[in-house]
Amino acid sequence: MKTFVAFALLATTAAAPALAQDETWTGPYVGIQLGYNFTQNNKNESVLFDKNLDGSFGDTVTTAAGANAFSPGFCGGAALGNSAAGGCRGDKDQVFGGIHAGYDKQFGNVVLGVVADYNRTNVRDSVTAFSTTPASYTLTRRLKDTASLRLRAGYAFGNTLVYGTGGLAWGKVKNRFTTTNSVNSFTTNGNDDAWGYRLGAGIEHKLTPNMTVGLLYTYQSLDDNSYRVRAAGPAPATNPFILTNANGTDFRRSDKSFGMHGIALTASYRF
Numbered sequence: 001m002k003t004f005v006a007f008a009l010l011a012t013t014a015a016a017p018a019l020a021q022d023e024t025w026t027g028p029y030v031g032i033q034l035g036y037n038f039t040q041n042n043k044n045e046s047v048l049f050d051k052n053l054d055g056s057f058g059d060t061v062t063t064a065a066g067a068n069a070f071s072p073g074f075c076g077g078a079a080l081g082n083s084a085a086g087g088c089r090g091d092k093d094q095v096f097g098g099i100h101a102g103y104d105k106q107f108g109n110v111v112l113g114v115v116a117d118y119n120r121t122n123v124r125d126s127v128t129a130f131s132t133t134p135a136s137y138t139l140t141r142r143l144k145d146t147a148s149l150r151l152r153a154g155y156a157f158g159n160t161l162v163y164g165t166g167g168l169a170w171g172k173v174k175n176r177f178t179t180t181n182s183v184n185s186f187t188t189n190g191n192d193d194a195w196g197y198r199l200g201a202g203i204e205h206k207l208t209p210n211m212t213v214g215l216l217y218t219y220q221s222l223d224d225n226s227y228r229v230r231a232a233g234p235a236p237a238t239n240p241f242i243l244t245n246a247n248g249t250d251f252r253r254s255d256k257s258f259g260m261h262g263i264a265l266t267a268s269y270r271f
Contacts, residue, residue, distance in 0.1 A: 217262070
């Protein structure tokens with residue numbers, strides 16, 4: 001046992017100077033990350049309407065008697081029934097995993113670099129409108145693929161690097177519409193390539209001259225404002241959706257951005 005302890009101490013002592021002599025962060029690297037995404041969870045989000053189809057949203061959809069057809073209100077989630085009393089299911093946070101590659105250049109204690117990453121996840125974000133009929137109208141967006149190209153700048157304390165990062169982000173957003181309304185017909189315009197930004201901060205530590213582990217927090221916002229739903233006939237002419245314009249009424253979400261927070265463990269190999 002004493003021999004094993006002495007050998008371990010000798011090995012640690014021998015390895016420490018070698019690692020300390022190689023404190024430079026200059027060079028390329030590749031790696032993986034595994035983490036968890038948290039949706040922005042905007043409980044105050046609503047659905048906006050364009051009832052005369054002039055491209056301007058914010059109209060109040062009214063009944064033939066002039067009452068607000070959506071007076072029951074909205075919820076920041078997916079409806080559990082056809083009325084507001086039934087409540088809504090919350091948004092879906094999800095794990096994510098992916099790969100990254102980058103390059104750093106060290107100037108004294110300052111480290112500057114660029115990094116690109118790709119992640120796979122399955123985050124869901126919904127909003128629901130409730131009408132007086134009663135009926136529910138839910139718009140759901142899912143993010144499965146996302147990538148970013150970011151700059152990063154940090155300060156190195158020997159084998160530990162603390163840094164901030166930010167840059168361009170992309171995501172493949174899949175949209176879906178569901179409703180309990182069986183009177184009107186509904187058309188949608190499909191999925192979307194969404195662009196935006198990702199910001200964050202992290203810490204990275206060298207276990208060996210080539211291997212590092214780290215912790216990274218990011219906030220990502222994607223511009224997701226192109227999805228539309230149109231409610232049209234064959235309902236009677238007094239139906240609120242075709243009362244103003246016989247061609248129907250358009251819906252969109254009030255929140256133009258798809259935002260989420262993420263925290264991840266990282267592991268990299270530096271060449």
